[in-house]
Amino acid sequence: MPRLVGRRLLAALPVLFIVSLLTFGVTLLVPGDPAVTLAGENATPEQVDQTRERLGLNDPIYVQYGRWLGGALQGDLGESLYDQRPVVDSILERVPVTFGLAVLAVLFAAALAIPSGVISATRRGSIWDRAITLVSSAGVAIPNYFLGMLLILLFAFGLGWLPAVGYVPFTESPGDWFLHLLLPALCLGVAGWAEITRQIRSAMIQELEQDYARTATAKGLRRRAVIFKHAAKNASVPAITVTGLQVAYLFGGTVIIERMFGIPGLGQFAISAVYVRDIPVIQGVVIVATVVVIVTNLIVDTLYPLLNPKVRPA
Amino acid sequence: MTTKNAATGTATGPEPRSGGPERRLHAGAIRRMVRRFRRQRAPMVALGFLALLVLSVVAAPLISPYDPLEQHLAAVLQGPSAEYWFGTDELGRDLFSRVLDGGRVSLLGAVQALVVGLAIGLPLGLLAGYFSGVTDMIVMRFTDALMSFPPLVMMLAIVAALGPNLTNAMLALGVVFAPRFIRLVRGVVLALREEPYIEAARSIGVAAPSIIVRHIIPNALPPLIVQVSLATGFAILAEASLSFLGLGVQPPQASWGSMLSQGFSSLGQSPTMIVFPGVAIALTVLACNVVGDGLRESIGREVRSE
Amino acid sequence: MQPSTAPSTALAGTPASTRPPVLQIEDLSVEFLTEHGWVTVIDSLSLTIGEGESVGLVGESGSGKSVTSLAAMALIKHPGRVSGGHVTLDGVRLDRLSWREMEDVRGKKIAMIFQEPMTSLNPSFTVGEQIAEVVRRHDGLSRKQAAERAVNMLDTVGIPRARERARAYPHEFSGGMRQRVMIGMALACSPRMLIADEPTTALDVTTQIQILDLLHDLRAEFGMALLFISHDLGVIADIADRVAVMYAGQLVETASADELFARPSHPYTRGLMRSMPRADEATETFFAIPGAPPAPWDFPSGCRFAPRCSMAGSDCTQGPIPLIPVGAADAASRCLRTTAADLEGPHL
Numbered sequence: 001m002p003r004l005v006g007r008r009l010l011a012a013l014p015v016l017f018i019v020s021l022l023t024f025g026v027t028l029l030v031p032g033d034p035a036v037t038l039a040g041e042n043a044t045p046e047q048v049d050q051t052r053e054r055l056g057l058n059d060p061i062y063v064q065y066g067r068w069l070g071g072a073l074q075g076d077l078g079e080s081l082y083d084q085r086p087v088v089d090s091i092l093e094r095v096p097v098t099f100g101l102a103v104l105a106v107l108f109a110a111a112l113a114i115p116s117g118v119i120s121a122t123r124r125g126s127i128w129d130r131a132i133t134l135v136s137s138a139g140v141a142i143p144n145y146f147l148g149m150l151l152i153l154l155f156a157f158g159l160g161w162l163p164a165v166g167y168v169p170f171t172e173s174p175g176d177w178f179l180h181l182l183l184p185a186l187c188l189g190v191a192g193w194a195e196i197t198r199q200i201r202s203a204m205i206q207e208l209e210q211d212y213a214r215t216a217t218a219k220g221l222r223r224r225a226v227i228f229k230h231a232a233k234n235a236s237v238p239a240i241t242v243t244g245l246q247v248a249y250l251f252g253g254t255v256i257i258e259r260m261f262g263i264p265g266l267g268q269f270a271i272s273a274v275y276v277r278d279i280p281v282i283q284g285v286v287i288v289a290t291v292v293v294i295v296t297n298l299i300v301d302t303l304y305p306l307l308n309p310k311v312r313p314a
Numbered sequence: 315m316t317t318k319n320a321a322t323g324t325a326t327g328p329e330p331r332s333g334g335p336e337r338r339l340h341a342g343a344i345r346r347m348v349r350r351f352r353r354q355r356a357p358m359v360a361l362g363f364l365a366l367l368v369l370s371v372v373a374a375p376l377i378s379p380y381d382p383l384e385q386h387l388a389a390v391l392q393g394p395s396a397e398y399w400f401g402t403d404e405l406g407r408d409l410f411s412r413v414l415d416g417g418r419v420s421l422l423g424a425v426q427a428l429v430v431g432l433a434i435g436l437p438l439g440l441l442a443g444y445f446s447g448v449t450d451m452i453v454m455r456f457t458d459a460l461m462s463f464p465p466l467v468m469m470l471a472i473v474a475a476l477g478p479n480l481t482n483a484m485l486a487l488g489v490v491f492a493p494r495f496i497r498l499v500r501g502v503v504l505a506l507r508e509e510p511y512i513e514a515a516r517s518i519g520v521a522a523p524s525i526i527v528r529h530i531i532p533n534a535l536p537p538l539i540v541q542v543s544l545a546t547g548f549a550i551l552a553e554a555s556l557s558f559l560g561l562g563v564q565p566p567q568a569s570w571g572s573m574l575s576q577g578f579s580s581l582g583q584s585p586t587m588i589v590f591p592g593v594a595i596a597l598t599v600l601a602c603n604v605v606g607d608g609l610r611e612s613i614g615r616e617v618r619s620e
Numbered sequence: 621m622q623p624s625t626a627p628s629t630a631l632a633g634t635p636a637s638t639r640p641p642v643l644q645i646e647d648l649s650v651e652f653l654t655e656h657g658w659v660t661v662i663d664s665l666s667l668t669i670g671e672g673e674s675v676g677l678v679g680e681s682g683s684g685k686s687v688t689s690l691a692a693m694a695l696i697k698h699p700g701r702v703s704g705g706h707v708t709l710d711g712v713r714l715d716r717l718s719w720r721e722m723e724d725v726r727g728k729k730i731a732m733i734f735q736e737p738m739t740s741l742n743p744s745f746t747v748g749e750q751i752a753e754v755v756r757r758h759d760g761l762s763r764k765q766a767a768e769r770a771v772n773m774l775d776t777v778g779i780p781r782a783r784e785r786a787r788a789y790p791h792e793f794s795g796g797m798r799q800r801v802m803i804g805m806a807l808a809c810s811p812r813m814l815i816a817d818e819p820t821t822a823l824d825v826t827t828q829i830q831i832l833d834l835l836h837d838l839r840a841e842f843g844m845a846l847l848f849i850s851h852d853l854g855v856i857a858d859i860a861d862r863v864a865v866m867y868a869g870q871l872v873e874t875a876s877a878d879e880l881f882a883r884p885s886h887p888y889t890r891g892l893m894r895s896m897p898r899a900d901e902a903t904e905t906f907f908a909i910p911g912a913p914p915a916p917w918d919f920p921s922g923c924r925f926a927p928r929c930s931m932a933g934s935d936c937t938q939g940p941i942p943l944i945p946v947g948a949a950d951a952a953s954r955c956l957r958t959t960a961a962d963l964e965g966p967h968l
Contacts (some may be wrong), residue, residue, distance in 0.1 A: 030475045078759075164363075214695070215805075223723070271559055
C-alpha cells in the first residue's frame with residue numbers, strides 16, 4: 001500500500017508542476033503592463049516603478065517563475081497587493097471555515113445520497129424512484145445560490161428557524177456554527193447529492209443484476225445483506241469516485257455560497273481578491289484549491305484497492 | 315441472465331458482439347442517432363423547450379413589451395401584474411423583457427464558451443490521439459493539470475487577470491471545457507486507430523488530414539454532440555454564477571445570473587424578483603441535461619466511448 | 621396403446637420409485653412479459669425428485685430449463701411470474717411462503733449452483749467469507765466456527781491448501797476451482813436438494829469430468845437429491861438416475877436414464893442423442909436437428925416439435941399433445957408416434 005501511494009504521488013508530480021506553471025501564468029494574462037494593473041488604478045509612475053521593482057517584474061519570466069515556485073514550495077505565496085499581508089497567512093486563517101462548510105456539504109450529500117440511490121435502484125420504476133430521479137435532475141440544474149435564496153426565504157424570513165447569513169466559529173459555539181452552516185452546506189451539497197444519487201442508482205442496478213447477487217439470494221441471504229453487503233461493496237467504487245470529483249465543484253460552489261451567506265472563508269476571500277485584481281491572492285487560492293483536489297483524487301485512488309481486491313497489489 | 319433469455323426466447327447463443335464492421339458508422343451514425351432520439355419523449359419535450367427559448371430570445375425585441383433598460387420609476391419592485399408580467403426591479407425595469415434579454419446574453423455566452431472550448435479541444439485531441447508519442451504525452455499532462463483546477467476557481471483567476479466582462483468570462487469557461495473535449499476526441503481517435511480500415515488507409519499512405527476528415531471526425535461527432543449539449547447546461551450555470559458575482563455581464567445589461575444577484579439584494583422587499591430568472595436557469599439547464607442524456611441514449615453502444 | 625385413451629399428465633409426475641419425494645414441481649407454468657405481451661415459457665410442467673435421487677433435466681438453451689430451476693428456488697422475478705401450479709419442497713408449498721420465509725429455505729434446504737463460476741462469486745469478498753456467511757446465516761454459527769466450516773467445505777470439494785485459499789479472492793482461482801467453491805458454498809448447510817444449472821458448461825472437458833465426479837461423490841456423501849440441468853445428454857448420462865427432456869417449455873419425455881438411453885421414445889430425444897458426438901463411433905459428420913426451437917410467443921398450438929420433426933403428420937398439429945406413458949414404468953413421452961412400430965427405422 002505505501003508503495004502504491006508513492007507511485008501515485010510520483011505520477012502527480014508532473015501534473016503539479018504544470019499546475020504551478022499555469023497558475024504562475026495567470027500574471028502573464030494581465031493585459032498591458034502588469035505593474036500598472038497591480039499597482040492599482042490611481043498609482044503614480046513612481047509607484048508603478050516601485051511595484052515593478054518590488055515584484056521583480058524586470059527579471060526574465062523564468063527567473064520570476066523560479067522565484068515564485070521556490071517561495072511556494074517553502075510556503076511563501078507572496079503578499080497581497082491590497083493589504084500587504086502574506087497570502088499564506090490569510091489563506092490559513094480561512095481554511096478551517098471553508099473546510100467545515102465543505103465537509104458538512106459532502107456529509108449531507110453522501111448521507112442523503114446513499115438511501116436515495118439505494119431506494120431508487122431497488123425499487124426501480126416505483127413512484128419513489130421517479131420522485132428521486134426528478135428531484136436529482138432538478139438538483140443538478142438549479143443554481144445553488146438560487147436554491148439558497150429560496151431556502152433563506154423559507155427558513156430564515158418565513159419560518160425564522162435559521163439565521164439567514166453570518167458565521168460563528170466552531171470554537172466559539174459548535175451549535176451556532178452548525179446552525180449558521182446548515183443552509184449553506186445544504187445548498188452546496190445538493191448538486192453533489194444529485195450526482196452521487198444518480199451514480200449509486202445506476203451502479204446498484206448494475207450490481208444487483210450481476211450473477212453474484214443472484215447467488216447471494218440463492219444462498220438465502222437476507223435482502224438487506226444482498227443489497228448492503230454484496231452489491232454495495234462493488235457499487236461503492238464508482239460512488240466514491242463521483243464523491244471525490246464533487247470536491248472540485250465544491251470549491252467553485254463555496255465562492256458563491258460563502259459570499260451569499262456572509263461566511264468568511266476561502267471563497268469569500270478569493271472573490272474579494274478578484275474584485276480588486278489581487279493576483280497573488282488569486283494565485284494562492286488557486287494553488288491551494290488545486291492541491292486539495294489533487295490530494296483528494298489521490299486519496300480516492302488509494303481507496304480503490306481496499307474496495308476492489310482485483311487491483312490490490314499481490 | 316437466464317430469465318432474460320427465456321423472456322425474449324432468443325437464447326440460441328450469445329448476441330452478436332458489436333464492434334468490427336459496426337464501427338464503420340460515418341454519416342449513418344448521425345442519422346441513426348436522430349432516429350433513436352426522436353423516439354424518446356422527455357428529450358424531445360426538452361428539445362422543444364430549448365427551441366422555443368432560442369426563438370423567443372432571438373425575437374425578444376418583437377415580443378418584449380418594454381425596452382429591457384427602460385426605467386419606470388413610478389413602478390419599482392412590483393410583483394407580477396397584467397402590466398408587468400414578471401414584475402419590475404428596483405429601477406422599475408420590466409422583468410419579463412429583462413428575462414428575455416438576459417436569456418440572449420446567457421445563450422450567446424454559452425455559445426462563445428463552447429466555440430472556444432471546441433476550438434482548443436478538437437485540434438489538440440486529434441493531435442494527441444493521432445500522433446501519440448511525445449505529443450500525446452505533453453497534451454495529456456496539460457489536460458490533466460487543467461482538469462485538476464476547480465472549474466469556477468480557474469475561471470475566477472482568468473477573469474481576475476483579464477478583467478471582468480462577459481467575453482473574458484466565457485473565454486475562461488472555454489478553457490474549462492477544452493480538456494474535457496480533448497479527452498473525448500483523443501479517446502475516439504485512439505479507439506479508431508486500431509480499426510483495420512484505418513490502419514489499412516494509413517498503410518497505403520492516405521494522408522492524415524484526409525483520414526481525420528473522412529473517418530475520425532464523423533465517428534467523434536456523436537459523442538461530441540452529447541458532450542456539447544451537456545456542456546451547454548454547464549455553461550449557462552457558469553455564466554450565471556460569474557454574472558451573479560458581478561464578473562460576467564456588466565450593468566446595465568442583464569443576464570439571468572446578474573438578475574438573481576439584483577434580486578438577492580431586494581430579497582426582503584420583493585421575493586418574486588428572483589423567481590423568474592432562477593426558474594429560467596433551472597429549466598434551461600435541465601432541458602440541456604435531458605437532451606444530453608437522451609442523445610447519449612441514442613448513440614449506439616459501439617461509439618459510447620465515454 | 622392408443623393416444624386417445626392416454627391418461628392425463630398426472631402420471632408423469634409420479635415419483636420414480638418408492639423414495640419419498642423431496643422436490644415436487646406440479647403443473648408449473650411460468651410466463652414472462654415481453655413486447656409480445658405475457659408469454660408462457662414453462663407450460664404445465666410436473667417433475668418429482670425423490671430423496672437422494674439424481675434427475676437430469678435436458679434440453680436446448682431457451683427450452684425453459686433454467687427458468688424451471690429458478691422457479692424451484694422461488695426466484696422468478698419481474699418480468700417473469702409463476703402463472704400456475706406450485707413447487708413443494710419437503711412437503712412445504714413454497715408459493716405459500718413469504719419472501720422472508722423463503723430466505724430461510726434457500727441455501728439451507730435447497731441450494732443451487734450456476735453455470736458461470738466466473739461471475740457467480742462476488743469479486744469483492746474472499747471465498748472463505750462467501751461460504752462462511754451461508755452457515756452464519758442458516759446455522760447460526762459464530763464468525764470463528766463459520767470460518768472453520770468454510771475451510772472444511774473447501775477441503776471437502778477438493779481445494780488444496782484450503783485454510784490458506786479460504787483467504788483468497790475469486791479472481792485468484794481458475795474456473796474449475798471457482799466451481800468447486802460454488803459447490804462448497806451450496807453444500808455448506810447440507811441441503812436436502814441441490815440444483816445444478818449447467819455447472820460444467822463453462823469449463824473445459826477435463827475440468828468438467830472432475831466436477832462431475834466431485835458432484836457424484838458428494839451426492840452420495842451428503843445424501844441429497846440432485847436436479848442436474850444441462851443441454852448435454854452426455855453429461856446427463858454420467859450423473860442422472862432419471863432424465864426429463866424439455867422442449868419449448870414442455871416436458872416431452874421422462875424415463876429412467878437406462879431406459880431413455882436404451883430406448884428413447886420422443887423424436888426430439890432421439891434427435892438429441894443422434895447429435896451427441898460419440899467416442900465409439902467414428903462419425904464423419906455431426907448430426908444436427910434441422911431448424912431452431914420456436915420462440916415462446918411462436919409456440920405451435922399442436923406438437924411444438926412438429927415443425928422440426930420428420931415423423932409429423934396432420935394429427936400432430938391438431939391440438940396439444942399429452943404426455944403418454946410408454947413401455948417402462950414411469951416413462952412417458954409427449955408424442956403421438958410413440959408406438960413400437962414407429963420407433964423402428966431411421967427417423968428425422
